[in-house]
């Protein structure tokens with residue numbers, strides 16, 4: 001089953017009177033439960049593309065379907081609801097809330113939607129912290145753990161509300177190579193355990209081999225139709 005489908009997708013930013021084409025007509029399909037990388041140098045369009053898949057920005061033309069929803073049809077509110085229900089995010093700089101503990105950071109998305117009773121919420125947070133190997137650090141604050149551990153917590157937070165899709169824009173850019181590799185291995189393990197689709201971007205060709213499907217972006221275009229490892 002395909003989870004994301006892009007057809008002749010473009011995105012052009014407008015700065016004053018100048019058009020800046022960032023995505024120049026690309027096609028791809030992302031299968032459910034796959035582990036996918038968009039790889040390309042800085043400025044190639046990775047963030048622009050992931051922002052559209054994450055319903056944070058609209059395409060300029062073409063179509064982008066996520067879970068059978070044409071994301072161009074979503075207004076700001078509907079997009080926010082759609083994200084809350086279906087998409088988790090992992091960021092380059094972790095984006096943990098510094099005044100909250102590890103446990104509270106992972107719990108945070110569940111408190112916002114308020115549909116989970118407290119006991120169920122607690123069990124789900126502990127399940128995720130255990131899955132990412134951070135259960136024994138639950139009471140620490142972000143400044144008391146390493147970068148690799150922060151990203152493990154961020155992966156747990158992205159998964160806590162059981163999204164179909166997790167998007168990670170350069171999740172390893174602030175990590176050394178060994179730690180980067182281990183974070184991607186963790187994501188793959190989480191994919192196996194929860195059957196969540198993971199899509200990450202990187203400018204580091206050394207770690208792109210971790211993905212099962214790789215799309216190479218260059219200057220807003222895809223070099224291939226997605227090569228499968």
Ligand code: ADP
Pocket residue numbers: 013014015020021022040041042043044045046047048049
């Ligand atoms: P990457 O994430 O691969 O580094 P981006 O998607 O950030 O690439 O950028 C792709 C192109 O779009 C670049 O030329 C960048 O300067 C331009 N761009 C990105 N975001 C904006 C924006 N908000 N306004 C104008 N131009 C942008």
Ligand code: MG
Pocket residue numbers: 046047048169170
């Ligand atoms: Mg980027």
